[in-house]
Amino acid sequence: MATTDTSKPRTPNHGKNLKRFREMLGLKQEALADKLGEGRSQRKLSYLEGKETIEASEIEELAKALNLPAEAILNFDEEKAVYNIQNNYDHTTNPTHGLNYNATFNPLDKFVEAVQKNDELVAETKRLYEDLLKAEREKNALLERLLNDKSK
The missing domain is CATH 1.20.5 (Single alpha-helices involved in coiled-coils or other helix-helix interfaces)
Structure with missing residues (x-):
């Protein structure tokens, strides 16, 4: 089970987050560059995905093209997300979930x-x-x- 280290605050890596969301949405760099329009290329996106921090205005534009809130790219922390899923997944919260079937007979x-x-x-x-x-x-x-x- 993964644990998160709360002793030192980690700053999210904007470039990695951009790449994760792009891949989760099934987009190639070229496709995202096309969505962004003129002056954007696969090469520029590759450069941005390699950066640790991306300017806020750039994040806004990228988030809009990905149809995401900018905060997702700015604040996403994969370690915390995995920890959350592992420790907070509760079958009883979803009444339609098949594993929580309570027979009425x-x-x-x-x-x-x-x-x-x-x-x-x-x-x-x-x-x-x-x-x-x-x-x-x-x-x-x-x-x-x-x-x-x-x-x-």
């Missing part, structure tokens, strides 16, 4: 119900089998009688 009752239904099906099958045997015996008796009548 007693599973044992359903099992007993299924066993009883199975017993009923077995009894019905036995009854049908007995009826079939009875019909076969009657058919055999009739055939024997017909044969005896014919041989006389």
Whole structure:
């Protein structure tokens, strides 16, 4: 489990954050440069992604092109995000989450119900089998009688 070191404040790396968000959005440097318009190139973006700090006006422009708030690029800290996810993910907060399914019935009752239904099906099958045997015996008796009548 990751822990965060709160003893020394870390300054976010704007260039790395820009790159992370660009990649998360599935954009190549060329595509982002096209979104930014004239005077922007893949090379310029590569340079910006290598910088630790980027000017606020530049961040605003980049954030707008990425459709993000500027604060995301300015303040994103991957370590804190991972820590947050690992330590604050709670299945109970999302009522539609499949892992938090609370049955509104007693599973044992359903099992007993299924066993009883199975017993009923077995009894019905036995009854049908007995009826079939009875019909076969009657058919055999009739055939024997017909044969005896014919041989006389």
